[in-house]
Amino acid sequence: MTDIATMPQPVSFGRRIKRFMADRPLIPLIILLVILVVILQILRPGIVNERWLANTAKFAIPLAILAGCQTMTMLTGGIDLSVGTVATMSAFIMATQIVNQDPAVAFLLAMLPAVLIGLVNGIGVGVFRVHPLIMTLGTSLIGTGFLQVYQRTVIASGAKIPDFLNWLGTGVTYGFPNALLLFVPVAVLIVFMLNRTGFGRLLYAVGDNERAARLSGVRYWQVIVALYVLSSLLAGITGLLYIGLIKAPSLSLAEPLVLPSVAAAVIGGTSIFGGRGGYTGTIIGALILTVLTTLLTILQMPEGGRRILFGFIVLFVTAAYLRIVEDR
Amino acid sequence: MSRFIRNQGWVAGLFALLIFLFVTTKLIQPGYGSGDFGSLARAVLPYAFAVAAQTVVVIAGGIDLSVAAMMALTSVTAASMMNGASEEYALFVVPFVLVLGFVLGALNGVLIVVTRAPDIVVTLATLFVLQGAALLVLGAPGGAAAEWLKASVIGTVPIPGLPDWADAWAPKALVLLVVCLCIIWIPLRRSRLGLSIYAIGSNELAAFRSGVPVARTRIIAYALSGLFAAMGGLSLTISTGIGAPIPGPYLLASVAAVVLGGVALGGGKGGLLGPIIAVFVLRLVRTDLTLLAIDPNVTAIIEGLIMVAVVMFGAFITIRGRPVGATP
Numbered sequence: 152m153t154d155i156a157t158m159p160q161p162v163s164f165g166r167r168i169k170r171f172m173a174d175r176p177l178i179p180l181i182i183l184l185v186i187l188v189v190i191l192q193i194l195r196p197g198i199v200n201e202r203w204l205a206n207t208a209k210f211a212i213p214l215a216i217l218a219g220c221q222t223m224t225m226l227t228g229g230i231d232l233s234v235g236t237v238a239t240m241s242a243f244i245m246a247t248q249i250v251n252q253d254p255a256v257a258f259l260l261a262m263l264p265a266v267l268i269g270l271v272n273g274i275g276v277g278v279f280r281v282h283p284l285i286m287t288l289g290t291s292l293i294g295t296g297f298l299q300v301y302q303r304t305v306i307a308s309g310a311k312i313p314d315f316l317n318w319l320g321t322g323v324t325y326g327f328p329n330a331l332l333l334f335v336p337v338a339v340l341i342v343f344m345l346n347r348t349g350f351g352r353l354l355y356a357v358g359d360n361e362r363a364a365r366l367s368g369v370r371y372w373q374v375i376v377a378l379y380v381l382s383s384l385l386a387g388i389t390g391l392l393y394i395g396l397i398k399a400p401s402l403s404l405a406e407p408l409v410l411p412s413v414a415a416a417v418i419g420g421t422s423i424f425g426g427r428g429g430y431t432g433t434i435i436g437a438l439i440l441t442v443l444t445t446l447l448t449i450l451q452m453p454e455g456g457r458r459i460l461f462g463f464i465v466l467f468v469t470a471a472y473l474r475i476v477e478d479r
Numbered sequence: 480m481s482r483f484i485r486n487q488g489w490v491a492g493l494f495a496l497l498i499f500l501f502v503t504t505k506l507i508q509p510g511y512g513s514g515d516f517g518s519l520a521r522a523v524l525p526y527a528f529a530v531a532a533q534t535v536v537v538i539a540g541g542i543d544l545s546v547a548a549m550m551a552l553t554s555v556t557a558a559s560m561m562n563g564a565s566e567e568y569a570l571f572v573v574p575f576v577l578v579l580g581f582v583l584g585a586l587n588g589v590l591i592v593v594t595r596a597p598d599i600v601v602t603l604a605t606l607f608v609l610q611g612a613a614l615l616v617l618g619a620p621g622g623a624a625a626e627w628l629k630a631s632v633i634g635t636v637p638i639p640g641l642p643d644w645a646d647a648w649a650p651k652a653l654v655l656l657v658v659c660l661c662i663i664w665i666p667l668r669r670s671r672l673g674l675s676i677y678a679i680g681s682n683e684l685a686a687f688r689s690g691v692p693v694a695r696t697r698i699i700a701y702a703l704s705g706l707f708a709a710m711g712g713l714s715l716t717i718s719t720g721i722g723a724p725i726p727g728p729y730l731l732a733s734v735a736a737v738v739l740g741g742v743a744l745g746g747g748k749g750g751l752l753g754p755i756i757a758v759f760v761l762r763l764v765r766t767d768l769t770l771l772a773i774d775p776n777v778t779a780i781i782e783g784l785i786m787v788a789v790v791m792f793g794a795f796i797t798i799r800g801r802p803v804g805a806t807p
Contacts, residue, residue, distance in 0.1 A: 279791040280742075284544070285597060289731055289787035296780035303776070408605055423600050455614030455724075462607030467602070470594035 165274060179418065180435045184257035187442045194449055201326050207389050207441050209321070209328045209396060212240075215437035216334065216389040217408050219341050220382040222433045226345070227358040227375065227414055228425030229276060231285030231382045232267055233291035234412060238390030238405035240264045240298050245391055246310040246400040268294055269383025270376065277375030298402055310400050320395020330392060337385070341430045354378065358425025411440050414461045417468050427472075489741035490753045498755055500763045508770045513635075515766075517650035521632055521718055523762050524652050525550065526732055528711030530740070530754045531660055532704040533733035539700035540680035540746030541598035545587060546708050546733055547726035548609035553580050553712030555613050558622025558722025569625035577709050583609070584705015588698030613724040620723040628717045631655065652718075656755075659710055664701065664751050676700050681747025735786035736761060738793030761785070 192199045217234050224231045241261040268290050275286040286364035322329040345351035353374050358362040366369055386405075393405055419436030421428025440461075447457055505513050529546050536543040557576045559568050583605075591601045632652040667673040675696040678686035687693050711729070716722050738744060739761070740754030764785065768778045 275787070279794050281791050281794040282542075282599070284603070285731070285734055285790055286787070289783060289790065292728060292731060292738065293783035293787065294774055299776040300774065300780065307772055391490070413603075425789055430677075450537055453615060453618070455611040455616075455618075458611030458614065459608045460611075462604045462611065465607065466590065466604035467603060468597075469596050469600050473594065473596055 152320055164178070177420075177432055177435065180432060180439065184435060184439050184442065186447060187439060190409055191442065191446055191449070193353065196445070197352045198396055205326060205328050206324050207438070207445070209323075209330055210444075211437050212328070212330045212334045213389050213396065213405075214408055214411055214415060214441060215434050216337060216385055216392070217405075217412035218419070218433045218437050219337070219430055220287040220385050221412050222419070222421045222428060222430050223341070223345070223354060223378060224283065224382055225270060225358075225421045225423055226354045226425055226428060227378060228361070229375075229378075230408060230413065230423070231272065231287050231379065231386075231450040232284060232413075233272060233287040233294065234386035234389075235406040236291035236294040236298070237265045237268050237297055237383050237386040238393060238408070239402065240268075240294055242390035242394035242404050243310075243400050243402070245316070246312055246394055247305045249313050250311060252313075257313075258391075261391065262384065265383045265387030266380060269380035269477075272383065273372075273376030273379035276379065277372035294386035295402070299355065302402060309338035311392060312398055316395035317398070318395070319391055321398075328421070330396075333388070333392060337388075338430065338434060345430060349375070350377070358427075360426075366393070410458065411437075411444075414465050415440050417465050420472075422472060423469055485489075490750075490756065493740065493753060493760065493801060497760050498764065500760060500767065504763065504767055504770065507767060508757040511770075513647035514639045514652075516648060517633075517635065517652065519759075519762060519766060520650040520653040520656070523726070523758055524632065524656055524714040524718060525711045526729065526736070526758045526762065527656050527660075527755055528707050528714060529729040529733040530736040531664075531751060532707035532711065532735050534740070534742055534749070534751055534754045535676070535700050535707065536598075536704045537742050537744060538680050538682060538746060538749060540703040541591070541697070541698060541700070542602065542734070542744070543587065543701065543704050544599060545606040545609050546704070546711075548606045548613065549580060549583060549705060549708035550729055551722075551724055551726040552583070552609045552613040552616065552714060553709040554715040555617040555722035556621065556725050557713055557716045558624060559617050560622075561625050561628075562622045564625075566625050566627060568601050569628055571715065572625075572629070576713055577706060580707075580709020580712065581702050582705070584708065585698055585702035587705065588701030590693045591701070592697060593629040603796050608722075610726060613726075617722055617724050618723050620725075622716070622722040624716050624720050629720060632714070632717055637713040660751060660755070663706070667703070668750075672696065672699060677747055680745075709713045731783075731786055731790075732758075732761065735789045739789045744793060 188199060191297035199377050217238065220231050241264065244264065245261040247259055248260050252260070271290050272283075272287050275281045275290075276283045319329050345354065353364070353369055356367075356369060357371060357374055361371065390405055393408075394400060397404060416428070416433050417423060417436070418433030418439060419428065419430075419434070421433060431456060444457070447460070452460075508515075529550060532546050533543055538626060553576050556579060557572055560572045560575070564572075587602060587605050590596075590605065591598055594601060625765070631726075634651055635647055636649050636651050636654045642748055667676075675686070675691045676699075678689070678691050679693050679696050679700075683693060686696075715727075735753045736757040737749075739757035740749065740752075742749030742754060761782070766780060768781060773781075
């Protein structure tokens with residue numbers, strides 16, 4: 152009798168899986184990534200080689216950095232939809248200013264709109280309490296307008312891609328893409344910041360329970376302004392990296408990365424409601440999406456189909472996480 | 480009672496602003512006449528339907544980010560169905576597209592009710608999905624519209640008993656807009672369903688305890704939003720003669736007009752008249768900027784700035800209106 156009484160309640164299999172996924176979200180993600188690579192290898196035997204790995208990494212890195220912006224803003228319950236415009240602006244300004252200017256000056260000029268847009272986003276969200284989605288969408292529209300006006304004024308001077316960005320974006324050394332030189336420090340910095348510094352903790356605190364955070368003396372608006380400026384700066388740097396990879400400055404350069412960057416952060420286990428998640432999962436999410444894109448290209452799925460799939464992924468994963476959290 | 484006066488006061492103020500803008504326009508361009516008013520009404524048409532779509536959902540306490548994508552999808556569907564088809568076939572296309580919008584909108588509502596995820600997340604996901612679907616229907620701008628449909632927004636409506644000069648100020652586009660909105664809005668406002676929509680937006684829990692079927696009302700609100708968006712999509716196809724799969728700037732414009740029109744973003748307050756007047760105000764500002772011979776790209780920037788400022792102002796008012804210490 153006593154044996155039965157002290158025995159733990161039997162837990163159903165489905166529930167155990169749910170709990171496992173909630174506790175260690177990285178493991179199912181890595182399994183998914185491996186499955187995708189295996190499917191790819193089956194569809195096109197021999198495709199998975201050293202060159203393919205380097206190529207996948209090259210395309211996953213800009214996506215992963217932008218997804219880092221989404222991860223950080225999502226931790227506070229926000230989102231940053233202006234990253235695409237910011238990245239495009241800094242890339243375009245860099246490519247046109249480098250023609251006449253010193254590289255350092257061009258770099259500073261390229262980063263200026265990023266800081267400004269981040270500042271406006273932060274003030275709108277932190278001080279005026281506009282929903283981040285609406286705010287960042289608005290600033291991205293304004294940014295695109297400015298870029299169009301800017302394009303008119305510099306149309307004569309032409310554009311070129313600086314050799315250094317070219318090397319950084321496309322170069323491969325000993326089988327490793329040079330972009331890793333930028334990505335590894337950025338990733339380490341974000342992970343360190345989120346896990347080990349006070350600022351990172353504030354982000355989780357604000358996203359988890361804003362009222363509690365305020366009552367404990369957190370200056371909400373300062374955290375939010377700093378966050379959105381940081382996010383914009385990262386997006387600007389991604390733009391510079393991306394122009395070295397794509398090599399064709401246009402007014403919609405980084406726009407196609409916005410949707411996948413949101414999807415990568417959501418797949419990586421960051422809750423869109425704030426307070427839960429981390430950057431490691433996001434990196435794997437970005438890799439999954441890059442491999443998935445290759446797979447869909449091989450299957451000849453059109454762009455429209457890809458967007459539909461990304462939309463369903465975001466919806467499904469969010470609903471699934473909600474269920475898991477409610478279950479606990 | 481005081482709330483009634485305040486709301487009507489807001490609409491009256493907005494109307495005064497509109498008159499003021501008309502006077503300004505007349506001062507800038509003394510030749511501004513009924514023909515220009517007709518083109519203003521045509522330009523307002525898709526925006527007005529987008530705003531109507533947003534208003535219904537916002538009153539019900541939600542927000543619909545998929546409005547612009549829904550318009551794009553319904554627009555390309557109509558354009559590609561009418562392409563090369565007979566004039567009579569359009570008689571079938573119009574109701575079909577309206578039903579399509581209604582069903583897709585209802586799907587938005589069902590997804591929100593079933594997944595229990597916030598409106599903003601679900602409609603963000605459906606935004607991706609609808610955008611992708613629009614690209615699948617029509618990869619590039621194209622298609623056609625039936626001649627009689629195109630004629631239905633050009634010219635004026637002869638009103639019996641009025642002199643010709645008065646007829647000239649009743650463009651068909653405006654009459655079409657008023658008729659379409661009134662047919663749906665006035666019966667809705669007077670019905671139990673309309674009351675339920677206001678109730679769930681005002682206080683969902685209280686509405687639930689008073690026996691309002693919250694889930695069903697929410698689904699119907701989103702379905703009506705889809706219906707209005709489909710009208711918007713049709714009006715796009717009609718006025719341009721083609722369908723474009725890339726969503727226009729209707730999302731931000733609709734949110735800005737809703738806020739400017741005195742509908743609280745929290746839900747439960749406001750009507751349809753305010754947002755519609757707000758759309759005219761926003762469009763007329765654009766006309767004035769164009770008449771002042773300002774570069775169209777700069778106009779886009781100014782318009783974006785105005786919309787962001789309006790949304791910030793609305794959010795600021797919402798914080799002020801809240802009791803001290805309450806969480807958003």
